[in-house]
Amino acid sequence: MRQLIIASTSTVHGSGYLDYILEELSNLFKNTNTILFVPYARPSGISHDDYTKIANNAFSKIGKTAVGLHTFENPKEAIENAEGIFTGGGNTFVLVDQLYKNDLIVPLKAAINTGTPYLGTSAGSNICGLTIKTTNDMPIVYPPSFNALGAVPFNINPHYLDPDKNSKHMGETRETRIKEFHHYNTQPVIGLREGSWLSVQNDDITIRGALTARIFEHNKPPYEVNPGTNLNHLN
């Protein structure tokens, strides 16, 4: 059975790394002692080792160990043998580039589809969509493709931000950007605010957390859905 948590962010304002979601993670990883951590997205360019320490520190609070994918000689085998997988946030382009360069897209898809529990936050959630074309990140490297894992039949926009009506900044709002996306792409986009996540249980996809999520469907006005809403109809 497929089991994923696809979270907007690792950290909500005012609390520690993964703290807001640890109870959920205890459940997702209930049969998992060691979690394979994919550190490739390197937020602020942090080293793979240092990033893994941050993940391990959070998981130690629920009695789990996180081991960095970069420490394995054969990362493909590491994914195939993983009891559970967590892909952390950072830069989505860097993450996807590394996954392609190490030939890990197919093994990661396979692991998810055969029931290895998966947690993604931010960039690690972006890659669960059909493509990374709705990431907020800066394209600091050129990856071989924008195609992603397709663990859900739509795209994710993590860290979703409502327009600031008082802003004098003329850059595009998030909503404008996603509407531009729909001039060239037809799949739905789920705008996940910080503190929200998608829970995937096999083919059941549910919005979780305290906030509503904003759904953008092609040729429809965007709309809000409450926590608990099932998104199985979207594709």
Add this chain to the structure above:
Amino acid sequence: MRQLIIASTSTVHGSGYLDYILEELSNLFKNTNTILFVPYARPSGISHDDYTKIANNAFSKIGKTAVGLHTFENPKEAIENAEGIFTGGGNTFVLVDQLYKNDLIVPLKAAINTGTPYLGTSAGSNICGLTIKTTNDMPIVYPPSFNALGAVPFNINPHYLDPDKNSKHMGETRETRIKEFHHYNTQPVIGLREGSWLSVQNDDITIRGALTARIFEHNKPPYEVNPGTNLNHLN
């Protein structure tokens, strides 16, 4: 002699399209009656025709006409024959994708290097840098390359935004993103706030407008430079 204006934005808060910079444009295009407008970036997915009308309306205030590149059967020839060129803002990925698909990167470089006056705003400024890897835009299409015109020997970050110290949002600040860029790239990045522009006269590059610009050099702390500062030493 090369002559470019590389502007952060087309529009500053509270005024009309290009209004804040029309006097400069009168000077840049002093020997130009008809400006070739590159509408490819399509902000909010606006049509090429509608976008060209907006540009033409602004240029009519200084007695010029803007003609859309999309109306020419042979866009390469249109660029070669242009008296002046303006590339408008919108989505940088869409813009670059169209330029590559129509084989226009080389003719556009050649036009700029042989002295055709060029105005870029936002996405149209991003493409003046070495690459588009410091755009703020959403990667809604996958272009064949992130390499750009290289009219200046560094990268541009238009609509540069200072960190909001009161924000509870956990997404990366612009500064964090540009610092991540420098983990993978070495060229300087010029953060141009809205209302700022670079004036290029042959190889002389000067910050213009009322605001300071923020310069990010590889392995150096970022710093501010005043309007009037010459950037010729940066590369």
